[in-house]
Amino acid sequence: MILDTLQCNKIKNIGMKILMVCKGNICRSPLAEGVLRELSTNNGLDWELDSAAIKAFHIGKAPDSRAIYTAEKHHIDISDHKCRLLTIEDFENFDIIYAMSQDILDFMQEMAPKNRHHKLKLLMSEVDPSISQDIPDPFHGEEKDFDYAYDLIVLACEKIIEKHIKDQ
Secondary structure (H helix, E strand, O other), rough: OOOOHHHHHHHHHOOOOOEEOOOOOOEEEEEHHHHHHHHHHOOOOOOOEEEEEEEOOOOOOOOOOHHEEEEOOOOOOOOOOOOOEEOOOOHHHHEEEEEHHHHHHHHHHHHHHHHHHEEEHHHHHHHHOOOOHHHHHOOOOOOHHHHHHHHHHHHHHHHHHHHHHOOO
């Protein structure tokens, strides 16, 4: 049986599950989830995307209004997101789990079973694997800090898409 290009692409994309993780799941990780969702959809990729927190500060709440505004400026809607806590099951259920900063990655490495450490990555390592660059938490900052975090997230998410398309 010969498959057309669209069918082949769908088969290649089945099972790609990506989780974005930050401290409270109200700023960086929902922005990263929203950006990657937009980019993956625009590139015909059928990925399952989610985000989570390592701290239970805001469970069940919507993203910070400044994060929602930052996303809206770029025609991305994250307003329906509800904050959730990272679970042990996430290490089994997701193919890649991105941390927004080194302290988040360190926490996940402590929490995750050793046989799942290969799934854990610093998001900015997609831009340059040779350096350990964080996406600064804009929570205590101003609009410009959210814009800066957004710009870094876009750079990393574009690299994720580029690498995936190149590897197909």
